[in-house]
Amino acid sequence: MSGHKKTTTVRRQLGAVLFADVVGYARLMGNDEIDTYSALKSLLEELEAACNAHDGQVVAVRGDGVLALFETATDAVKFGVELHRIAAQNNSARPEEQQLRFRAGVHMGEILVDDRGIHGDNVNIAARLQEIAEPGRVYVSGPVYEQIRNRLRFGFEFLGPQRLKNIAEPVPSYCVRSEVAGAAMAATLRPPEAQPAGRPPPGIPSVAVLPFVSQSGDQSDSWFADGLTEDIILNLSKFKNLFVIARNSAFFFKTRSMPPQEAARELGVRYVARGSVRRAGARVRIAIELIDADSGRTIWGERYDRNIDDIFAIQDEVTDAIVAATAVLIEAQERKRMAQAAPADLAAYGFVLRGQQFIFRYTRQDNREAQTLYERALARDQDYARASAAISRTLNIDWRYSWAKDAEHALDTALSYAQKAVELDPTDARGFGELGFVHLYRKEHDAAIGAYRRALALNPNDADLLSDYADALAHSGDNETAIASLQQAMRLNPYFPDQYLWHLGGAYYNLKHYEAVIETLTKMNNPTEGQRMLAASYAQLGRMELARDMAARHREAHPNFSLERWTKVQPDRLEEDTLHFVEGLKKAGF
Missing domain, CATH: 3.40.50.10070 (TolB, N-terminal domain)
Structure with missing residues (x-):
């Protein structure tokens, strides 16, 4: 009798693929094989249930790796973020050296499906994205980003085209940040089509x-x-x-x-x-x-x-x-x-340098780490102006993103630290910058502008100061100067954060340059944060279908948005500027 080979049916299917694996798995197994195996087995069962809840399917578990398939990029990325949340929750009860942390990559496209699982280049790209991802992060390809950029309220940092192992062409890639607020302040690359037009070299060295x-x-x-x-x-x-x-x-x-x-x-x-x-x-x-x-x-x-x-x-x-x-x-x-005042204690300087490692990451936890280190610096040297200014900055960030339990207290405390910084060292630009921010949101416009001008006289090349100054100018009615300041900030900081574009869009909106608003905000890596202003601008131009679509997307991403609360917080000097924005939002359906 001749044997019959079983034929495998292969079909093509469009889908979003997620691949995740444990960071340092071999080391963890070497340290404690039984504990790591048991903890991972329990965690994977929990992750599989969460995957099903996001309309996905765990196709394979390969040692410490999870391969999952979703019909939509939205579900795949939501699950990727949830995966890290579940892992972090499980890690809270484990010593740091035994914690199970994942990297994750997501790609979408046509895949090959048979009875053994899923295959093809698009599966490999998800696996390779995972390999380059930072621990605790989800990296996604350009096609995934295009699907989710206006749907999910996450932060997106463009990483540029990444060369992945055994993948012929570079893959445009993004890092997803679940703490979207801080991502708006983080420096970022931009896709070539979103780059500002090239400028000639400055006329000075x-x-x-x-x-x-x-x-x-x-x-x-x-x-x-x-x-x-x-x-x-x-x-x-x-x-x-x-x-x-x-x-x-x-x-x-x-x-x-x-x-x-x-x-x-x-x-x-x-x-x-x-x-x-x-x-x-x-x-x-x-x-x-x-x-x-x-x-x-x-x-x-x-x-x-x-x-x-x-x-x-x-x-x-x-x-x-x-x-x-x-x-x-x-x-x-x-x-x-x-010349700036050096600390009396070199250890205080060390604490400030360590704090700088965390402050520019703009997450709640990193901001807390930075604040603790700056406080230790000030404890070593109570007259260290730079540490006092840095604490003020962390408190301003806490207030800006509602990370502080007592928001009003955070702003008042930030004011006192900034005042102390400029008293201790009147050459400290950052202290005046923090003063400017506090005064603006206390609606003390003249004091805010004055503080920012003193800061920029001390440090004319500080791009973040220029951007914050421009925001204060726009809220004070001087939109043309605000636009010029933002253009200078973008030149000094070519990998500027989305916040610069938000500030620029606000100045254009005040001037009723609605097309310029739309052109500016669509360059944001995280467009969900510009949806309010985009909706208002489309409505003011009479493009009601786009305005209502943007408002609907905003409601999905920001279900708790309150127009009444937003109106109270807006630090506009001119009531007509606030009313002008509210008018656009109401036209759009807010």
């Missing part, structure tokens, strides 16, 4: 300081190299006749391997500084070079091998050398103003 490389061997020591980079940027940015790329944009090059000339072209500057730091006990070795991007030549380089106590002197020397090498003329008064 321009420089970008790329993140210094830590050579200490211990990755956890990178905070020192990052902090040194930030402080050099801070020192340079105080010179009015020097154009300095913002910290947020410069730090995008920390994980990107790119020749200095290429980085200079991307950022639109003439000079690039880069360096390395090795810290060992009480000694620090710093190497730095300044490169002329036009010629590719190193025009200045130096090595420092000093006691760590000399760190402020080294910073001053580096700043002076870069300024001199870029042929910037410095007035004596400007040089004097650049």
